[in-house]
Amino acid sequence: MNQEVTTEHQPLKGGALALGALGLATANFLAILDTTVANVSVSNIAGGLGTSTSQGTYVITSYAVAEAISVPLTGWLSARFGAIRVFVTCLIAFGIFSALCGLSSSMMMLVTFRVFLGLCGGPLMPLSQTLMIRVFPKDKAHAAIGLWSMTTLIAPIMGPILGGTLCDQFSWPYIFYFNLPFAVTAGLVCWGLLQRFENKTIKTPIDKVGLLLLIVWVGALQIMLDEGKDHDWFASTQIVVLAVIAAIGFLSFLIWELTEKNPVINLKIFRHRGYTASMMTLALGFGSFFGTTVLTPLWLQIYMGYTATIAGYATATMGILAVFLAPVIANLANKYDPRWFVCGGLLWLGCWTLIRSFNTLDMSFGQISLQMFWQGIGMPLFFVPLTALALSSVARHEIDSAAGLMNFIRSLAGAFATSMVNTSWEDTSRYVHAELAGLTDRSHQVLAAMLNHGVNLSHIRSTLEHMLQSQSVMIATNQIFMEIAALFALSAMIIWIAPRVKTSAS
Template sequence: MSGPETFNLLSPRTRTLAGLVLALSNFMVVLDLTIANVSVPHIAGNLGISGDQGTWIITSYAVAEAICVPLTGWLALRFGVVRTFIWAMIGFGFFSMMCGLSTTLGMIVAARLGQGICGGPIMPMSQTLLLRIFPPEMRPRAMGLWAMTTLLGPAMGPIVGGYISDNWSWHWIFFINLPIAALCVFAAMAMLRPVETDTAHQPIDKIGLCLLIFWIGCLQVMLDIGRDHDWFSDPLILTLAILAGIGFIVFIIWELTEEHPIVDLRVFRHIGFSSGVFTLALAFGAYFSSIVVIPQWLQMSMGYTATWSGIVTAFTAMAAVMSAPFAARFTGKVDPRIMISGAVFWLGCMTLWRAHWTSGIDFFGLALPQFVQGFAMPFFMIPLTTLTLGSVPPSETASAAGLQNFLRTMAIAIATSLVLTGWSDSQRVSRNELAGALQPDDAQRALSGMGMTTEQIRQTISNLVEQEAIAISVDYVFFISALVLFAAAVIVWLAPKPSGPVDTSAAH
C-alpha cells in the first residue's frame, strides 16, 4: 500500500515509537560522519600510520555515502522502502563491527566504505518513512524531530568520539553502533511492515553508476595520496587526474542522454537550483574544513585530549540547535536569499576571526567563535532547501533533493582532502620561513643560561618552530575558507526569488 492514507495503518503509540526509532537511525548515521574526526590521531597511532593517511577514514565514508545516495530511489522502488531500510541498517551494523575489529589501514578504509554505502540510503529512507507514518498535520513536528537529529549528530560526534577514545578505546566508537543498529532493525521489522511501499522492476543506469564510481574514485585517491607523492610530478597522480577528468566528461555526456539517469543532471538547467547547490557545496565544504583541522591541531600541537578537542568542535552545533526554531519560523516569511547570504557571510566572518588564533590561545578563545558561528547554521541550511527545491517543478523535486545531498556529501570528502593538503604545504613553508628568521645564537645563549644542554636547546628550538608553523598554517586554512564562504554568500544571489509554497518532503 503506497497511498497517503498509510498513516492510518499504525496505532498512535506504534507511530510514536516508530518515529523515535527512525530519528535514532538518522542520528546514528549523521553521528558517524564526525565521530571519527577527533579519533584520527588515536587510530593513526594505534595502526602505525601517519595523520594524513588517517584522514582516509573520514573521506572513504563520505565518498561511499555520496555514491550510494543517488541509488536510494531505485532501491526503494525495486525492493520497497521498509525492506531497503532494514537491510541498509543490517549492513551498517555489520560494517561498524568490521571497523572496530580493523587492524590495518586497508581494512578500516574498506569497512568505512561499506559503512558509507549502507549509511547512504538510511538518511533519505528514514525521512520518507516518517512522512508515511504520520498524518499531514503531524508531519511538521516529525520533520522537526528529524532535523534536530541532523543538527545534534555533528554536535555529539566529536564529544562522544573524544570521550570514548580517551577513556575506552577508539574501537568502541564503531562498536557503539551495534546495539543501536540491532534495535532499529528489530523495531522496523516489528512496526513498519504495514507501511511498505509497492515494488516495480525499473531499469538501473549501470553504465552511469560505473562511470560515477570510476571518476569519483580516481579523483578521491588522487586528492588523498597526492601530497605524499609530490602531486603532478608523480606519473601515478597525473594518470589519476587525467582518468578522473575523462571519466567526469563521459559521465556528464552519458547522464544527459540516458532515459533513466542515475543522477539527473538536467535539473541544473534551473538557475535557482544551480546557484543554491553551488552555494551549499562551497559553504559546507569550507565549514567542514574546521571540523577536520581543529581537533587534529588541538591534539597534535596544543596538548588537548580528544574529549576536550571534541567539546571545542561541538560548540557550533550546540548553538545551531538553539537557533533552529527561529530559523524555521522565519522561513517562508523572509526572502530565503537574504537569510542564506547573511548566514554564510556570518560564517565567513567567524572563520576570519579564527584566522587570528595563536599557539597561546586559551579554551575560551577557541570556543567563543565556534559557539557564535553556530547561530548562523540553521539560517543557512533550512532556507537553502526552500530555495533549491522551490526552483524546480514538482516532478523533479526528488531528483533535485538527491543531487543536493550528493553534492553536499562530495563537498565534505573533497574539502577534507584539499584542506589537509593546504595545511600540510603551509606548515612546510611556515617552518622554513621561521627557521630562516630565527636568530639561533641569541636563542642558544638564552637557553644555555637556563642550564640546558646542546641537545635540549636544539630540541626546544625545533619544537617551538614546529608549534608556531602549525599555528600559522591553521590560520592560513581559515583565511582561505573565509574567502570561499564570502564567495558563496554572493553566488546565492544568482537565484531568482522562489514563488509559492515549496514541498520540502523530498529533501534529505
C-alpha cells in the same frame, strides 16, 4: 533517479508519529555522525593499527566517498525493492558493519569495512528525509524538514565529542561499536511502524554504465586528493594519471547521464535555477563548514595538547544553539524569503571563521569553545532554509531525486574538504616553517645566551624546533581559516542566483 510509485496513506499521529520520527531521525543521525566520529580519533586509530596519521585520514574519506557513491542508487533501490525494505535493511546492516569496523585488526581491514559502512549509510540520508515528509501531516511538513535538518547539523558536530570520549574512556573500537544497538533498535521500530507506507515496486534497469563512471571519477579524484601531498602532486606520474582518469571519467559521466533514459543521477533536475543555486551554495558552504570541523580537533590535539575528549568538547559547543534554533528557523523560512536566512547564516559563519583566523597558541579552552559556540548560530540559519529552498524549487515528482542528489553533493563536499584541508594544512605548515627557520635567531644571540646559561646544545635545538613547528602550524591554521571565511562569503552571494520562492506569508 527512478521515480517511485506510491499509494497515499494517512500520516502518522500522536505517539506513533513521535516514535517513527525518532527512528528516522536516528538513522540520519548515525549515518552523518560517522562522517566525523573518527576525526578526533585518527591519531589513536593510526597508532593502534601501526600506521601514520596521514594514512589514518583514509578512515574518514573512505566512508565519505562510499556514502556519496551509494546515495544516487537510493531511487533505483527504492523503486526495485521498496523504500521501507531498503531503509531498514541498510540501517541494520549499518550496525553490523560498524561492529566489524571495531573488530578490525589492520588499516586495510578497517578501511574496507568503512567502505561497506558508507555504502549502507548513503541511502539512509535521502530515505530518512523523504520518509519523514511522507509520514508527517502535510501541514507539518516544515517541522519534518526542521527535524531532519537538525539531526543533519548536530551529527557532524557531536561526532568529535562522542568519538573523543569513547576513545579516551575505552578505546577506538568503541566509536564503531556504539552504532550497533541504536541502528538495530531504530530499524526494528521503523519496520513495525512504517510498513504501510511502502511503495509499489517496479522492475527498472539500473544504469550500470553511469554507476561505473561515477565510481571511476569520484574514486580517482579522491585518491588523487588523498595521495597528492605524499607524491609531490603533479610531479608524480601516478597523480597525473589519476587526474586524467578523473577528468575523462567526469566528462563521460555528464554526457552519459544527460542522454540515458534511466540515469543513476538525474542531472536534468539542474534545469531548475533555484535548485542549481542551492546546490552550488551547499557544496561551498557545507564543504567549508566540514573543513573547519576536521581541522579544529586535529590542531587542538596535536599542537595544543588537548585530549580527544577535550577537543571534542570544544568542537561540540558549535551545536548547542543549533538544536534549539533549527525548528524555529524551519518555521520562519516557511513564512519569509529563505534566501535571506541562508545568506545571513553563511555570512555569520564567515565572520566567526575570520575571527578565528587570529587565534594564538596561548588561548584557553574557554576562549576557543566560546568562539565555536557563537559560530554555531550560522549552521541552522544556513542549512535548514537551504534544504527547504532546494526541495521547493523542483517539481513534486522530482523531490526524491532532488533529495538524493542533495545528499550526494553534501557527502562529496565533505570528503573533498577533508582531503584539501589536510593537504593545505601540511603544505602551508612546511612552507611557513621554512620561512620562519631562516628568520629565527639569525644573529645567534639566543643560542649564545642559552649556552652561557649551561643549556645543552641538543636541548636548545629541540626547544627552538618545537617553537618553530608550533608557530608554523598556528599561522597555517589561521591562514586556512581566513581562506574558508572567504569561501563562506562567496557561497552567501551565490544563493541570490535562486529566484524568490512563494512562502506562506507571500
